[in-house]
């Protein structure tokens with residue numbers, strides 16, 4: 044029998060959450076004072092959970108590696124957050140958001156979880172507005188919306204190009220209120236090094252004080268992992284430099300199953316790489332695709348001339364441009380979902396039509412939009428037969444109002460003016476749909492160990508729609524976990540504080556100290572980054588946007604080799620008992636080296652193409668993904684047994700009661 | 711174009727250490743590199759030579775998390791305007807140039823190591839009042855039930871775009887945190903949701919700011935010039951009005 048019990052409540056999909064809430068155990072407010080909860084990560088997911096749980100009366104301890112919760116990488120989200128408010132009256136509903144999300148995820152997510160997400164989405168906006176989050180308004184004072192890829196309605200709320208920042212500051216302000224009341228104890232610049240399991244339950248963590256290097260023990264009645272995604276397994280990604288998979292991976296090694304590691308999102312619109320020194324990639328928000336048109340030259344000789352710097356994009360005539368998304372997906376056009384847009388860009392660049400020196404870039408062009416907006420504006424201003432220049436001037440102003448900060452960012456990085464010449468973009472690793480397996484309660488396979496936000500696998504299936512990660516993080520933290528965790532903790536009210544002097548804590552601490560000592564004493568030859576870059580290259584070339592049996596088999600062997608080399612030959616300067624960024628990186632990269640192998644193994648196991656997982660051996664004649672619902676409509680949850688190569692696969696069959704499998708078409 | 715540069719970098723082992731400037735050379739620096747990528751190159755070089763790399767704060771590297779800092783040739787976040795250090799590009803420098811790199815300098819922001827400083831004083835000011843007392847239970851009114859004039863919403867957004875980097879403090883000759891505090895106070899003061907606690911908020915936040923040892927504001931305006939997010943001095947004026955308004959009421 045499968046060890047997986049997803050604990051999906053009975054009843055029709057639309058009633059499950061309500062029924063569930065009506066029947067769970069509650070903890071009396073007075074008893075909550077006797078219960079401690081550790082939250083690792085204070086991004087949107089962890090921050091919102093911390094605030095709500097503390098408000099309910101639990102004693103909360105939060106951990107993050109930055110110097111403030113306000114700096115979690117949620118801060119970087121630009122575009123927006125979805126919610127089924129139907130403020131625009133364009134036919135949106137809970138059901139439609141549910142449907143779009145399941146379809147967008149290529150039918151590899153759990154219906155019950157997605158429906159719950161869609162149900163609570165509207166409330167998130169109410170909550171954030173009440174907290175003082177300055178979401179964009181129209182001239183009537185009402186909230187404004189825009190649209191994102193993979194949907195036909197406008198349901199995305201935003202705060203300029205800084206939506207994640209504003210939502211995170213909202214969550215942090217809610218935390219501030221609880222910090223002031225003494226209900227949240229913050230441990231900033233603290234890295235979780237391991238989870239401690241006592242009698243089969245998660246009862247605490249070992250953390251490293253990143254300033255003093257001290258190894259600390261922290262106990263609790265439950266532990267919540269909210270540590271974000273593992274996209275940095277590719278070395279280059281849109282994630283922050285410190286984003287890591289370690290907290291989740293440590294939990295995995297302590298018994299939590301890891302689900303669908305190969306489901307990774309490569310975002311179509313990022314600024315292309317400029318050289319070997321590149322440390323990260325910068326996203327250009329998907330919202331730009333509302334107005335930008337994506338193209339490459341039609342003629343290969345034009346593409347070559349551009350690559351050699353002999354031709355400029357604006358010199359290419361309209362009829363010589365290939366707006367390949369509009370050509371291949373007429374109904375969604377430039378707003379085709381991310382996985383599809385990314386692959387289409389790669390297909391054109393692989394065929395030789397790329398538009399920068401490396402051949403790995405396509406154009407995102409605003410000329411049409413500038414012209415259209417300019418004309419509209421001239422009309423509004425009552426300018427009779429405006430000149431071409433006037434139209435462009437007016438149009439550029441409109442574009443500046445909408446995307447000014449993104450255009451400025453682009454210009455700073457690339458040193459080109461995107462109002463005058465099209466932007467160059469290329470796909471980059473952005474988001475990880477895979478993560479720790481959780482049941483309907485958001486609990487992992489280890490009792491008392493929860494996982495929320497990007498770190499879990501639950502809601503986005505094989506591909507996440509734009510503006511849905513912020514929604515999920517806040518839904519998990521504000522509205523879901525606070526119910527589900529109470530149900531688990533109800534029997535714990537008499538347990539009393541968990542001691543930290545048990546053998547379990549002793550052993551966990553000892554193992555960590557040994558590992559850190561190893562790094563410091565290993566007088567190897569190369570830096571941590573040297574190995575991380577090598578790993579990233581294998582992942583991008585062989586486990587990236589197009590995967591084959593051959594590339595994956597090779598990748599597994601190569602990952603093992605780099606890992607061996609890393610352990611033999613890595614060099615970490617400095618000491619253990621001090622602030623030591625190289626040591627921090629070493630422990631994170633050590634985990635990426637293992638996670639990468641499981642990732643490739645998972646990709647090899649999944650003999651189908653779906654969402655972000657594209658196997659070149661499974662495609663239709665016109666290059667679309669070929670899904671296999673008969674054999675692969677399951678969540679692949681991997682159990683750790685000592686080595687990633689020997690991980691055991693457990694399958695959670697996905698049953699679709701409300702929706703039927705459909706081929707995902709955006710044509 | 712590739713450059714060779716001389717770097718003079720502040721090295722300080724820990725909070726107790728006295729610290730000093732140390733000279734390094736970096737070669738073959740591309741003008742497309744970001745400033746922090748240039749420091750990565752230096753660090754890789756130091757690791758290869760078995761020396762300790764320079765510790766500096768950074769995370770998002772796209773100008774939004776507020777983690778990066780650095781005084782570069784005497785200017786917070788370097789010579790460019792409206793950007794953080796992580797968004798500063800090497801094309802702002804010339805081949806052969808000498809670049810001085812130092813941490814933020816302010817009593818309330820002590821050095822932890824090399825170029826990393828402790829900004830927890832800024833956190834404590836936020837804990838003192840940087841919030842609206844609303845429960846996160848979800849039992850709030852519909853978001854559109856609160857109408858907010860677009861111009862007010864936009865102003866609140868401008869104020870809210872502060873990233874908490876601390877450049878304003880580091881730049882100010884008095885090490886005042888007024889711009890940072892004013893940004894938070896102003897954000898809430900523009901919104902109807904912020905009205906109820908308006909007076910307590912400004913009093914508590916200012917009181918905490920003074921307790922942390924930040925200096926007074928003498929309106930020199932250097933903070934506004936160096937602020938990577940263009941937070942306007944206008945907010946300081948607004949906070950002063952809020953503060954004195956609140957004080958008069960509380961003294962009655």
Ligand SMILES: Cc1cc2nc3c(=O)[nH]c(=O)nc-3n(C[C@H](O)[C@H](O)[C@H](O)COP(=O)(O)OP(=O)(O)OC[C@H]3O[C@@H](n4cnc5c(N)ncnc54)[C@H](O)[C@@H]3O)c2cc1C
Pocket residue numbers: 083084085086087088089106107108109112115116117118119120121122123124125206207233234235236269270271272281282283286287289290326473474495496497498509510511512513514516
């Ligand atoms: C550039 C960019 C733009 C995006 N834009 C959008 C958008 O417009 N809309 C949208 O919906 N989504 C967007 N996303 C995705 C979305 O921002 C993230 O998926 C989401 O914010 C993740 O939130 P989180 O709380 O799960 O994790 P994070 O915000 O990443 O927080 C992780 C937390 O865990 C802590 N942590 C990690 N490891 C450890 C450890 N070992 N020990 C202690 N603490 C640890 C960190 O300190 C941090 O506090 C974007 C993502 C990126 C990268």
Ligand code: SF4
Pocket residue numbers: 871872873874875876877878879889890893936937938939940941
């Ligand atoms: S006001 Fe400007 S300089 Fe000061 S902390 Fe905020 S963003 Fe940084």
Ligand code: FES
Pocket residue numbers: 767768769770771772773774775776777778794795796797
């Ligand atoms: S590293 Fe985030 S703002 Fe510079």
